Amino acid sequence: MSGPLVVLVGPMGVGKSTVGELLAERLGAAYRDTDADIVAAENRTIADIFVDEGEDHFRALERAAVRDAVAGHTGVLSLGGGAVLDPSTRALLAGRPVVYLSMDVDEAVKRVGLNTARPLLAVNPRRQWRELMEARRPLYTEVARTVVATDDRVPEEVVQAVLDALELPLPAGDTTPPHGQEKTV
Ligand code: S3P
Numbered sequence: 129m130s131g132p133l134v135v136l137v138g139p140m141g142v143g144k145s146t147v148g149e150l151l152a153e154r155l156g157a158a159y160r161d162t163d164a165d166i167v168a169a170e171n172r173t174i175a176d177i178f179v180d181e182g183e184d185h186f187r188a189l190e191r192a193a194v195r196d197a198v199a200g201h202t203g204v205l206s207l208g209g210g211a212v213l214d215p216s217t218r219a220l221l222a223g224r225p226v227v228y229l230s231m232d233v234d235e236a237v238k239r240v241g242l243n244t245a246r247p248l249l250a251v252n253p254r255r256q257w258r259e260l261m262e263a264r265r266p267l268y269t270e271v272a273r274t275v276v277a278t279d280d281r282v283p284e285e286v287v288q289a290v291l292d293a294l295e296l297p298l299p300a301g302d303t304t305p306p307h308g309q310e311k312t313v
Contacts, residue, residue: 131198131224132205133157134294137212137268138229139261141240142278143286144206147229150287156299157203162193162211169193174208191217198224212267221271227290228272233257235279 133155136144145161152159163174166189170177177186191214197205198220211217231239236257269275274293278286291298 129223130202132160132201132203133225133296134204134290135198135221135224135226136204136206136229136290137221137226137271138209139231139236139257139264139268140209141236142209142229142231143239143283144209144229146283147278147286147290148204148206150283151290152204154287154291154298154302154304155204155296156302158201159204159206160197160201161206162190162197163206163208165193165197166190166208187214190214195220210264212264212271218267218271224273225294225296226272227293228268228275229278229286230268230275231278233261 134148134151136148136151138144148161149159166177166186167173170189172180174186177189187210190208190211194207194211194214194217207217212221233254237254240253240257274290276286276289276293281289290296
């Protein structure tokens with residue numbers, strides 16, 4: 129099956145972009161992010177799209193962005209946190225190397241907090257987080273080949289866990305030592 133080497137899914141703030149960029153670097157592959165594709169195509173922020181035209185419109189843009197990226201990208205791909213809500217997106221992800229990056233609620237509040245750039249958590253983040261995750265956890269799990277917990281892990285450790293879980297071959301010459309075993313000079 130052609131398509132992305134890795135697809136990262138999971139809630140907002142879990143570190144899909146940070147981990148995805150590092151992972152792409154390790155794999156010698158390109159990185160792509162459907163949120164960034166939408167922002168570039170629309171020339172406005174996601175928050176603005178939500179406010180101006182509502183969530184349904186955003187989800188339609190997102191569905192198309194995911195379809196294009198899955199068809200056209202062969203590196204590491206991150207999807208927006210709500211992309212898995214769409215049944216056709218879930219069908220498209222079946223059988224692909226999808227990794228669900230997870231975190232618990234305390235980690236989420238620590239990382240996302242009251243970040244108003246993320247419109248879904250603008251008010252009462254802790255309660256909204258719990259509700260959001262009750263609805264979405266089964267969907268992330270459904271599409272994922274593997275789950276990687278990010279709690280108390282730095283991005284490099286998450287990257288290594290993803291590489292191990294998917295048993296991805298690194299390009300010849302990769303000499304990055306596992307995190308914590310870097311040489312100090
Ligand atoms: C959303 C997550 C965001 C973005 C939008 C909606 C969601 O992406 O697509 O704000 O519904 O969880 P990130 O997961 O990259 O923050």
